[in-house]
Amino acid sequence: MLTRYFSGVRVAWIIAVIAAIGAALASGALAGAGGTKHAKWPISAFYHALARAHSAGAAPGIPGMSGVSLVAVRGNDEIYIGHRYGPTTSDCFWEHIKPQGGGGACGKAYIVESQGMVSLSQSQEGAPPEILAFVPDGVRSIVIKDNDGSSHTIPVANNFAVYTDLNNPSTVSFTLPNGASEVQNVGAWINKMDHLRPGAPGSSE
């Protein structure tokens, strides 16, 4: 009788442990790569692309990109996301500034889906910096703080937030679905850009 009781308890424990591990794996809470464990979340915009509002043509070509979706339109400019699969699976975004400018980036998928990606760019020397944040599901807004103490809260739509800052931005931050904060010191980038001098062609240091 006693033996049968302990056997029942042991079986119940084993079932509970297996269920807990299964639930964690199913939710993606333990997903990661390279032996590291990161919480990560999906990026739904990959699966419901915005209708092409301003361009009837094909999306501009970026080498090696597939699964392209339009996620935002700003005036005549369009922002796309897509994947690259070589040499590793990457989540990518790029902005097409008509007629021919723009830029973009690719991050390893498990990094973008666990901590997002923040970009700051200047299309011309001295132009106001444009900030883009590509974030996983559950991030509702980003906060941009400027050097003068002001801050701007920019809503996220289609996993994207875009803002052209007429002041000097110092940080970009957002809260992930698990409550963790991501903070990017973009002020350091601006400082570097402002003081950047061209290296000699073909040189490195």
Place this chain on the structure above:
Amino acid sequence: MRKSILAVAASGLIIMGLAAAVPASAEYNYSCASCATINGPNETVRYNEGINYTFNQLCVVLWQNNGGGNYNTVGNKCVSGSWTTWTCSNVGSVNGHGEVYNSESAAHMAGHQDNRAC
């Protein structure tokens, strides 16, 4: 006879001058095993892409060459969480070069510049 020789020589000089003035228009790959910044050569460019093999942050620039060692940027982009980043000139093709740098420390980086449209 002397006039013909002078004409041929002048033509040769003009052709050589034009060849020197018009930069090559070809794609170019550049890399470093450990550096904070790396530059491609001057040529006709409007696209520059960089990769950081060491950590997930990098910046890319397109420099326009105005002559006499004078440059200005026609695209400058920094991204966190990325391992490749690119920028395209919105003023079209320029004589200049791409640069890849990061804001952290020396890293294994590479760049690819060319004249492709974005």
